[in-house]
Amino acid sequence: MWQVVGGLVLGLALGYSLQRGGFCMNSAFRSLVFDKDRSLIRAWIVVLVINVIGVNLLTEIGFLSPLVAPLFWPALLVGGFLFGIGMVLAGGCASGTYYRCGRGMLGSTGALIGFAVGTAALDGGGAWIAQRYLRAPTITIEGAEPTLFNLFGLSTPVGRWMLIGALVIAALWYLARAPEQRFVLGWGWRKTGLAVGVLALGAWVISSLTGRHFGLSFTQPTVSVTRFLISGDSSGVSIATWMLLGVPAGAFIAAKIRGEARWSLPEAKTLARQTSAGLAMGAGASIAGGCNIGHSITGIATLSVGSIVGTIAIMLGCWAMTARIYGGNARGTASANGKMQSAVSTVG
Template identity: 35%
Template sequence: MLITGLLCGALLGFVMQRGRFCLTGGFRDMYIAKDNRMFYALLIAIAVQSIGVYALLQVGLLQFKAGAFPIVATIVGSFVFGIGIILAGGCATGTWYRAGEGLLGSWIALFGYMVMAAIMKSGPLKPLNDGLRDAGTASNSIAGTLGISVWILIALLALVTIWVAVRELRKPKVKIPALRPKRSGLSHVLFEKRWHPFVTAVLVGLIAILAWPLSEATGRMSGLGITTPSANIIQYLVTGDQSIINWGVFLVLGIFLGSFIAAKASREFRFRAPDARTAVTSLCGGLLMGFGASLAGGCSIGNGLVMTAMMTWQGWISLVFMILGTWTASYFVFVRPNVKKAAQKAAAQPTTA
């Protein structure tokens, strides 16, 4: 049954690579380019997953417990994670699928992410991780806290998502000269045609629904998750403990495989080596990602996609501080340097009497 993790991950990696489903770029563009399309796409994926998973819960096919809400760890970890994904050039899932494209900078970021996650979950920083995660509230369920049905929250999310998506689709489209297709039929659609972010989001949401029953069939009572499985790979390579090789490990390996297949078939795969500065930045970003995601109890997928769909405080508060972290890093990495360059250029201009 573990092989279903590999297949589910391969499907996710394929879809994310072809649809360029990058939450790092989406969060960054909200601040720099005032472009919210990828954020709206995330809302679509969350809404699709939420409706599907809670329908399965309603008929008794799944089990889910929201658990406690580690508020301090969630806020601090998510903010640090947001900074890290800007430096790394991709979130946890994005780093896995971009590594599958041959981007060596993502390999470096992925290494830092996996190592730091392992250090946080089972290494020297485990006491710090556990201690901060112990500080929280008893209830993680938003519906439970408010004393309402979860379907009210899901309906509200669906209505808001439909409204923003329709408004976005009605905007005038920028006409881009279309290149003459080199393929036809299904091959053109899968490997050449540009996928709309909203279509990609629906597919991601459906895969996220599929992950729940497949994962629970192996005894892993959860859906999509990236951080713990990534840490488990490092732990296995060091200790040889086969008990930590579960459905989630096969999932993340599948993401890499699916992305590689998509990149090769679409002729987008090639090895690209970063310069020394980018390599160091990628490593630092990966380390921050591992630290932040472990502390927050999830990354942009575990918290930003899955725990939000399950209508938990951890998911939605994590998403807010993740975005704030990306905006903070974007200011120092992208905005401030450009402002300084503009000021220096203006100062260098000769003045006329």
């Protein structure tokens, strides 16, 4: 019972924080190339700083034995790129889709249904052969999954923490140079990054108490929920499932308090596009073994080379589809952002 309660409470807090901070990694990744406001990228970097330090410290003292994403590079490149394309057309990443459902955005609900179908179809479903084929070529380092540690031959704690220190210093230097946000709707990037980062690290802690040595994940828990709803199979249900289910509820609470919870139904063609885009997201996440959460937060916390490659592929897919929608002329302009919002019919 404590797993259900603990997972739901953490998920509620995460959904609340995602909604209040408007934390969507589709918007964050897009801003690197197409927008002057990098607030969400800074929030993501804060999340990574907290989790890279926290996860590796907990590993060093023996509390965690984290699972590291494999470097099955064809699957990461193809799946990540497909996921990136899908999240642009869906109007949000996996976590963004879940929390926007909580605030009443029915277009995101359509994307979520597509995401669930896509993940289930590729992960043990009828289209599993594509996943298996693309995951076959896998790179290891002396039989281990590649991380930045074994890639650079850092086998001692001193060497590992020197690398972590260098990465953290570089991140803090970038954050220290950030301009002040002139217009903030909801939480600023510092508060958002701190809240999401602490909760993501908390997910590692409470998951490890159940023998699950992994942090936040949206792809596998979505598969477990889908299988349970379709066939009653509860074998995949874990504490991560309860975390996931808490996210839209937490987002609803945050939106209700702020008067932002309302039903929003897009035009039929937009709803169809978001639903099919969710299908692409789900397929891509299953092929790549993770989404913007499993790879771009949880996986990078372990300094997994596979998760870094997967994240880069997600970014490339995001940028390619954004450029396709923008027509290549709208970098860093307010009109371009308006065009994107119109294209995906989403808010926030």
